[in-house]
C-alpha cells in the first residue's frame with residue numbers, strides 16, 4: 001500500500017515557479033488525476049516525487065520515506081514519464097526481462113505477466129525482433145506503461161498515459177488501470193489533457209495552475225466533467 005505526502009514542495013526554473021504545493025496527501029488506493037494547462041507543472045510534480053529533480057524546498061514522502069533520502073520506495077513504485085525511461089537498443093522483450101530481473105522475476109514470470117496485456121499490445125510489441133528505437137510513439141508508450149506495471153507496484157505514476165495511443169488502446173488502458181486499482185488497491189497517479197478519460201477513471205482530480213493545486217475535486221460521482229470543461233473553456 002502506498003500513501004504520498006507532500007509538504008511545502010517547491011521548484012523553480014529561473015523566475016518560473018513550476019511547482020508550489022503546500023500540503024497534499026494522496027491516500028492509499030486512490031486514483032488521482034492531475035490536470036492543468038501546458039506548463040502548469042504536472043510533469044515537474046511527478047519528477048520531484050520520483051527524485052528525478054531536486055526540490056528547492058520541501059519534501060515528497062512515499063509511505064513515510066523521503067524519496068530523495070532513501071531508496072526504499074523504489075521497490076513498490078512503477079513509473080513511466082517519458083521515452084527516456086526506455087532503453088533504445090533493447091527489444092521490448094529484452095527490456096521487460098531486464099526490468100523483471102531488477103525485481104527478482106524470472107523470464108517465465110515476466111512472460112506470464114505480459115499475457116493480460118496481449119490485447120493492449122495488439123500483436124505489435126513483442127515478437128517483432130525490433131529494437132525499441134524503431135517503434136512508433138504509441139507502441140513506445142505501451143512498452144513504457146507495461147514496464148511500469150510488470151512488477152505489480154503499489155504505487156503507479158504515469159505521465160500522460162493516453163498520449164499517442166489509438167482510441168481502442170486508450171480504452172483498454174483505462175480498463176487496465178481501473179482493474180489494477182480495484183484488484184490490488186494500488187495508488188495510481190496520472191496526468192492527462194483528456195478530461196473525459198480523467199473523469200472516467202479518477203475519483204479524485206487535482207487541478208494545477210502555475211504549480212499550485214488550485215482545486216482538489218471529488219469526482220466519485222463523476223461530476224467533475226462540467227467543472228473542468230468550464231475551467232478549460234471547452235464548448
Ligand SMILES: Nc1ncnc2c1ncn2[C@@H]1O[C@H](COP(=O)(O)OP(=O)(O)OP(=O)(O)O)[C@@H](O)[C@H]1O
Nearest residue numbers: 013016017018036037038039040041042043044045
Ligand atoms: N528543465 C527545465 N528547465 C527550465 N524550465 C523547465 C524545465 N522543466 C520544466 N520547466 C518549466 O516549468 C514549468 C512546468 O513545466 P511542466 O513540464 O512540469 O508542465 P506540465 O504541466 O507537465 O506541461 P505540459 O502539459 O505541457 O506537459 C513550465 O513553465 C516549464 O517551461
